[in-house]
Amino acid sequence: MPETSGKTVYKSLGLCGFGLGSNSAAVDVKDGKILRIRPMHYDEKYDYESMRPWKITARNGAVLEPKTHTLPTPLQYAYKKRVYSKNRVPYPLKRVDWDPNGERHPETRGEAKYVRISWDEATDIVASELKRIYAEYGPFAVLAQIDGHGESKIIHAAHGCPGKLLDLLGGYTLQARQPDSWEGWTWGAKHIWGMDPVGKQAHTENLFKDIAENGDCVIMWSGDPETTPWGWGGMMPGRVESFLTEAGIKQIFITPDLNYAAAAHADKWIPVLPNTDAALQCAIAYVWMKEGLYDREWVESHSVGFDWFERYILGGEDGVAKTPAWAAPITGVSARQIKALARYWAKHAVSIGHCAGGGLIRAAYSSEPARLEVCLLTMQQLGKPGAGQINFMDVGLFGIDDIYPFPRCELQPDMNSVYHGWAMLTEPVNFIPKTLIPQAIMNPPVHWSGGHVIAGMPAQDQFIEWDFPQPGAGEIHMIWTDSPCWQTCWNGGNEMQRALRHPNLQFIVAQHPWLENDALFADIILPTTTKLEVNDISSDLFSGQYNMILHEEQAVPHVGESLSDWEAVGEVAKKLGLYEQYAEGTEEELIKKGFENSGCEKYLTYEEWMEKGYFVVPTAENWENDRLHMRPWYEDPDSEPLSTPTGKIEFYSTALAEHYPDDVERPPVPHFVPYGESHSESLLHPRAKEYPFLLITNHPRWRVHANNDDNTWMREFETCKVKGPDGYLYEPIWVNPLDAGRLNLHDGDICKIFNERGAVLGGVRLSERVIPGALYQDHGARVDSIVIGEFDRGGANNLICPSNTTSKNCPGEVTNSFLINIAKVDVLELAKQYPVEFAKFYDKDTGHVAESCIIKEGR
Template sequence: MEKGQIQTHIKGLGWCGFGIGSNSAEVDVKDGKILRIRPLHFDKEYKPEEMKPWKIKARGKVFEPTMKSLIPPFSMAYKKRVYSPNRIPYPLKRVDWDPEGERNPQNRGKSKFVRISWDEAAELIAKELKRVQSTYGPCSVLAQADGHGETKAIHGPHGCQTGLLELLGGYTVQARNPDSWEGWYWGAKHVWGQDPVGQGTQTNLWKDVADNSEILLFWGCDPETTTWGWSGQQASRLCYWFTEIGIKSIYVCPDVNYGAAVHADKWIPVRPNTDAALQLAIAYTWITENTYDKGFIETHTHGFNQFADYVLGKEDGLPKTPGWAAEICGVPSRTIKALAREWAARATTIVHCNGGSYVRAAYSSEPGRLEVCLLAMQGLGKPGRNQLKMIEWGLFNMFDQIPHPRPEILPNVEGAYHGWYFTIPKQFIPKTLVPEAILRDEPITWYGTTIAGFPREDQFIQYKYPADDGGSEIHMIWSDTPCWTTCWSGGNNMIKALRSPKIEFVVIQHPWLENDCLFADIILPINTKLEEQDISVDVFSGQFNHIFHEGQCIEPLYESKSDYEAVCEVAKKLGLYEEYTKGKSIEDWIKAGFETSGVAHKISYEEFREKDYYMIPTAEGWEEDQAGFSPFYNEPEVNPLQTPTGKIEFYATGLEEFFPDDKERQPIPKWIPFGESHQESLLHPRSEKYPFLIVSNHPRWRVHANLDDVTWFREIETCKVKGADGYMYEPVWINPVDAEELGIHKGDIVKLFNERGYVLGGAYITERIMPGVVYQDHGARIDMIVPGESDRSGANNLICPTMTTSKNCAGEVTSGYLVGVAKVDINELKAQYPEAFAKKYDPNAGLVVDSWIIGG
């Protein structure tokens, strides 16, 4: 290419997936530098009539796809992430880790790093793999190979190392929990089944809502934020259109989130982790006012009478009245009754965007179940009465059939994918239990693999670590998903685990020096997806499903390699390179991905590479497919649910059979303020010391821990608050009433604290958060003051509960827990911890890599 000429490549910019892509975009490159990232125009290679664009006609209006991708600001700003001052430039070794001598695990997160070569790094990793596995057995290596990271196919992350570990005899895998669906996975599945994750059937629901719904109940949902990392801005378009055609939007959440601020006709503020009380009071109103669908209850449900006895107080002597609920959840009783009556009188659909904070809290199985119970009481599956997911699966039924087993109508590139894909080796540890597994000296047990997608019945199987048949304790960690500390619950406990002497070696591969990377012994520099050639699909955007070739935009920065190439370097040292690569080049893998994608019968590989993408046309007659649960509503015997009775189970027969003594998840869903596992309630004496409930959402200006160093975002007031010391703090939303009582003003530096530690933040005084509640997004990059105790950046996952969802539910708890709030004197902290406050910062991007490299 001649100098000065602009070259354009297609990329799928997604940040939390397993080789499935999203947000297809075009990247303009000039003289080896990224100029801009912009939407992909679908009609560049295809005529609209070839794509057969779908249309939804309702109430005199039309909703249809645009002829370009609806990429979010995250995608347009991603070049700032590529050129971040936090990029890892070359392989690094912790200065006081000596594989032949003292390993000093207690200094992980404190010691700095020195530069080494790729050859030395690969040799050290290979040597340690052989030593650890020969000493303790194959399962002694933990592969953290899941979760948050760039979406790639050939190049990972999410488990390129597992293929090599299989060749070495095995490994232990960190089993990803259903973090965005916890309440539905552990709760709703026992009411209506709905594998894989417990959320409702989505077939034709956009059309059903447009035709029939009168109210949309956005419960704990923020469609203007949560969708940005997966499906772009289609959910935003949809919300505007629903308003345009006259559908009322009600938001039930503690905060006026970004969706509520734009779209809400009514905001009902509810205290975090009290939704179950509000739901029970709605059920009480319907039962006592005789406004529920008795015919549906009689023919489509099981155990309603037992549920009604609990709601009316016949079981425990405590009627779940609106007055009772108002004291708990902060919603006035008149508002509860008004909501219940309007819901009963008008066709209402509940809306979500993956999980809001209310399904990621203590005992979230209960509001997850109660939501389904309420839908059932109004005739689930009637026109306009379903559960709508604003992203991903809303349009899956519209497109031409793809002859592929999972699922039939979606293209995928599993044939090229090198990551871990939910296959369970001999030994595994649920992600939420990794710290406990390391820190405890005795075996641990739990129920269910915890992996999103496993069937309901799996939750009744008990598993053990170390496994009885050939298992062993882990002594090495190999991670390509280094954000456990800042994205899962009890991050300070994970820091303690990473510093345990049991863990003799930690190797992490990642593009940026952040979060768990700081606790590694060896760090491998990984390039971003804009520096690699790959193949991807877009099946999340709600526009058109399509598959595309991803050209390499720029040369890899510094000494970085892809996750796949990094593992190849280790494979060479082990003499397993040919076996690991199967003798295939990157181009070979791209072709393999295409040939098994499900579209090879539609277009030749040569034509695909010439055009760079293939658009899957809309199927004929898609409008005739029954919406959501309407097949079950119309013929429950012909279309039974995935429950033991085939019906909606108000009384869960599986829980009765397998967990008869579990007081935290009983056969009937209940209000559980606190119990054996958690005391995160204003009704518990702990609240005297920690009087605020925190709501911690999916972040507005990040995707979990990704993008926290994008300078353009950090200029936005609700992204960061600039402290008097010049540091950009994670905002803490505080209601003016609480701020006045605490003596806190806008821009003050505050700390959120409990017995698990504290994190700092910048005060943002606003009426967009209800009194008695504070709000701080999760996922900020950690910037430790004292590792395992305190953090400057506002990474509040560090102080989340360490216990799982409940006794028999190994899910995460990352919102709705108790904290104290206090103003801090930053100068006093600086004087107390001078080293922690002496790190190097970019004035806009925050902590930079040089802070951790000797001679950097």
């Protein structure tokens, strides 16, 4: 138990970090309660100068330098509301009509109530079910959903602990997480410029320094590079954008919506219809080709296949020249604007900025705009002074040194020796891409092209054909999940709801701190802690300021009967006689082992580190002399061959031509693909007559994916929720006034957005910050089903995303830029039509789980 006297502990409060910490903060505690969360000051226990503070100076004298304190976001400051949420699972729960020795009633998952049971009973049931299923069906009958973004815990990792135990039992089927934030990069860009591990992020070393000294403009293409990193990298991206403005470096935002970063920092906003960026890119290339605004000799020395690309752009392949006049009605960007953008870009040192990739990277056929971006960067001499590609989120991603655009620290602390997360493993014989889980449950066998699917696999892995189940393995009969938010964060969530109720699934166990989303479909729920309730070790690698390693002292007691993920699985391991092999030591032993293998042991002793509570890694000496991103390749491509088959940029992909020569959805030369065999999510398709809007579903400002939707402080913002006439707080839908006028919609109206896959509700916010023809609703709202598999009240629009993957040979997610319609509804009449379902789980004002969800003792 933690002390009850006043104290301050240090926590890395990254809420979406795969065990890689970020957003470190000081947590002030008194009498076992969190008083406040605030920035931690680096110089509280260290001489600031010993950290070697760095400085980037622009050519006009503007300065970017780190603060003397950390930069948490509102999500971190408000996190105590998440810790003390009434949605916390207070004790182990069993679905009331699920009997492991009798009727299991899979058809009531998602609507049945729960009853309290003891940890002893819960772990007995889980251990017994594991033994039975392994005996009857073999180990691959257990699907481990142990991937996903989670709190940045290491020993008590939120995603992965069950994998260790299941491995000890003989194996399992892994839910293979495909590269969700990098879909188009992995399936497309990797085949034009390589750039492992994920296909994006060319070398970015010292890129901000180079832009400050030589750049003229950064094009922020798709997405919100300030808001999206709030769960990963704190407030540093916003500081960088402000610095760009101070340095006189223009910022052009090309997005369907004037997002928060654009509203604060844009010198120019070019609104483009969702899913049409590829047409805009083609038209820019056309202007450069016709007006000679690129160095052909340089392009040909650094690439292969440019003549194929030129043939397509100029119309030699299909008879359609990709002119600005051709692109204008498709994109909503006038031909005049396209020409002006192309000419400005050709005359200036321009970089492209992203936060992972934005909506275009998670849309249908996202491989194409990703490849076309590389084409444009190459045509304007990628790597020349002031010209590169920036990711505002993934500074320090996974410890990869060559994608760190800020001044480099001497090392990135390594947590792998004690990290219990297993999200990215490729060892299991049997696995299913996350995007294909519903089909694999309801309609096996499933076949796909795309290899192991997991982010970071080499490009050639994508050409392997796979099947589920593998020979000798059976179907899925059990799920163990510690990432229960598939339906609200992935593609085709309504289909997943139906899969979770399928009779093939005999048992679902979820471990989670909160009663929400997929946890509401579990048969047994194990209550787990947040990171503020555990003693752990962690790192901070995403801040963009300094790297740190922290001893994360337990701040407050466990809420209710919760255990950490590591402890919860350990209780099941004890029932199976496998605890020692599973645990691999005590918590204290693992913390010490983690420190002594982190790389930081060369700077101070374990005892010194424990006394201070954290260690700040100094900035590297002479960092200014480090490599400049792609400059060496720009100057001599033969000295640094790329990881493509030819070692050069491939406008014509030799590997795609060899393996998929007839794939019109991802041809050897990048194309604009509006619709095809896999998708019809385009205003150019006849289906748009019935569903005439494209939905933008960005990362939300007031939560991280589905995390934080119950935070009452956040729900007070008008931009977070819209209060309906029934008092319920609905997820906002931005509607352009021109569209609203045609449809007689008004600010505050409650509407349904819908397509043939289902419908979700939301509240109208009239705004010129969204382009006509598109609607905007953040993704990640918690599921609050009115009719399971059909109709949702909470605004969880992933339920109505396409179920099909990126394209037929790319098993990636499609969760953005899809066709819908919108119609006003009378929620008071809906409540009469669905009287029980409409008030099923969540309180209308606070968003907390209604008491009726759990059958209280004695009732």
